[in-house]
Amino acid sequence: MEFIKPKVKICCISSVEEATLAIQYGASAIGLVSEMPSGPGVISDELAFKIAATIPANIASFLLTSKQNALDIIEQQRYVGANTLQIVDRLTHGNYKDLREALPGINLVQVIHVNNDECITEALKVAPDVDAILLDSGNQNLPVKLLGGTGRAHDWSISRRIVELVNKPVFLAGGLNPENVSGAVEQVRPHGLDICSGVRTDNKLDERKLEAFFQQVNSFR
Incomplete structure (x- = not known):
């Protein structure tokens, strides 16, 4: 399998200045976290709109949404204006086709939370309908859902199997x-790689950690 140096998405961006800093160090995508049941980095849709408007066209702007109704997600994306939707929970009302038809040109990324082998089946099921899959360490089955930003690694052997099996990034x-x-x-x-807390100190983007992270990523050619 041919391997190319992974792209990097810096998530939990909380200001225009943080977005600019992440892009300067080499981020090809910026993550804007909207309302979540738990986890770090949440900003208002108003601030997400302001940040998204400053991101260059060649950089992906990810709107992370925990909404499960396609109509609500459509309304939110149209307001924020990000060019990529990161759906961190399962859709319960509507489907990916509804999103495609209402939001032409917007990339769809579905999060799969890696807890056991069942997530492989889930990834294979959704892959044909989305542009990419993002593997995270959350848990949708807790009383208060964890939908990202856990700062915790999961079983990478399962992630490798998903990479090998699905025909999507x-x-x-x-x-x-x-x-x-x-x-x-x-x-x-x-x-691609998606990082939040690993390049932060006291919830602020840390230039030294950013530099160290990109040094490691850039060692792959």
Whole structure:
């Protein structure tokens, strides 16, 4: 399997300045976290709109949404204006076709939370309907759902199997940091990496951690 250096998405962006800093270091995607039941990095849709408007056209702007109704997601994306939707929970009303028809040109990324082998079946089921899959370490079955930002790695052997089986780009998230990212890339071989807390100190983007993270990623050619 041919391997190309993974793209990097810096998530939990909370200001125009953070977005600019992440892009300067080499991010090809920016993550804007809207209302979630738990987890870090949540910003208002108003602030997400302001940040998305400043992101260059060649950089992907991901709107992370926990909404499960396609109509609500459509309304939210039209307001924020991001060019990519990251759906962190399962759709319960409407479907991907509804999103496609209402939001032409908007990329759809479905999060799969890696807890056991059942997530492989889930990834294979949704892959034909989305542009990419993002593997994270959340848990939708808890009383308060964890839908991302856990700072915790999952079983990368399962993630590697998904990368091998699905015919769509796969992003790896969950507990990545400058110390473990090389091992993650070597084991999983993802299309992209998604990081939040691993490049932050006191909830602020840390230039030293950013630099260290990209040094490791850029060692892959």
